Amino acid sequence: MIQNHARPPRASRLSPLRALPPWSLVAAGVLAGGLLGGGYGTLRAPQYTATSYVVAVPGERSDTATALGFAQAYGRVATQDAVLADAQAPAGVPMATLRESVRTATSPDAPMVAVSATAPRPAQAADMANAVAGALTRHANAAEAATRVQLLQFTRAVRPTEPASPSAGVTGLVGASAGGLLGALALLVRPKRRPEEEAVRATVPGPAVAADAHGRL
Template sequence: MTENHTRRHRGPRLAPPRALPPWSLVAAGVLAGGLLGGGYGVLRPAQYTATSYLVVVPGERSDPAGALGFAQAYGRIATQPAVLADAQALAGVPAAELRADVRAATSPDAPMVAVSATSPRPAEAAAMANAVAGALTRHAEAARAETRVSLVRFSPAVRPAEPSSASAGVCGLVGAGGGGLLGALALLVRPRRRPEAEAPRPAAVPGPAVTVDPRGRR
């Protein structure tokens, strides 16, 4: 009796795909953030800021310490509709644009008011700051009899030579930093991969039984 052994042909076993290293998420975030930030800095037009400074001068019969309080009050009304409506003719822009692009700041130690304007055009930024400062001065002069203080222009706004907005390189660095941070957060919160269980081995199939004759024959 002849024993036939049947062998199954098995193809080459493919190795499982190798997982990317953990730091690839951070690197991808840095690269994507840098590209987005740099592109934003290139496409966004440069912004210029000009500032005009005003100072509150107390009158003859007024308390010098009260000048600081009046400076705070004038800083609050610098961007009010009445002042902006008076300034729009001189600035050559609508009041809505002045409301969006003009800011006023005061000092806690000195009776000064800083009126700043931002625009893509340097000359327009200076014109807006000076127009609002002039309108605020006229409003303060109209109330001089009651307040007993004067608002005097200390330094007019000049045309800025350099943009106040961040350059494309700075935007790219900020974007790269933000992208790297997001990549690190994604790395921390991603689910952990569990080790794959070992595949069970196929059970051995017994071959046909072979009977041996005591006389040496099968």
């Protein structure tokens, strides 16, 4: 006599995101972000930054306020092509490299301009900063008769002893934080189980229960 056994309803297959426990998304994001960030910090060549300072000094029939105003203007002029073209020979690099690597900063309280250069070698960074500061000084002093302000080199850039770029540990922590944040966002948008899926999972017997029932038949 052939017995017909009723087949249990087939459970709907859950998507991988629904099947994973909630904390796994955050943990995976932290792990992946930490590995990527640490790897980037390890493989990326260190960058060094050197800074040279020039100061604007008022001349005859001038004052400190005038010197301060010209210092602000010289801070913007320092990265212009006219100055960089004169600096490329003593710096030993093309003008395009100076344009990408040199930055300036000024103070609202002091007539001083900081010329910073970043390079993969400490000596190159110092050479670029000093070359641009020297070229800026020459350009500014060529118009001293009209501006009544003289630009002097306050301090020369020296070779940095430590890289300015973040270490592998720092980039790893940043990557882990970003990965954890993305994992938390994925957890928030993760699709929830539908009521019918929960009902199917509740009605489907576990492997041990199914085997025991089949043995009694």
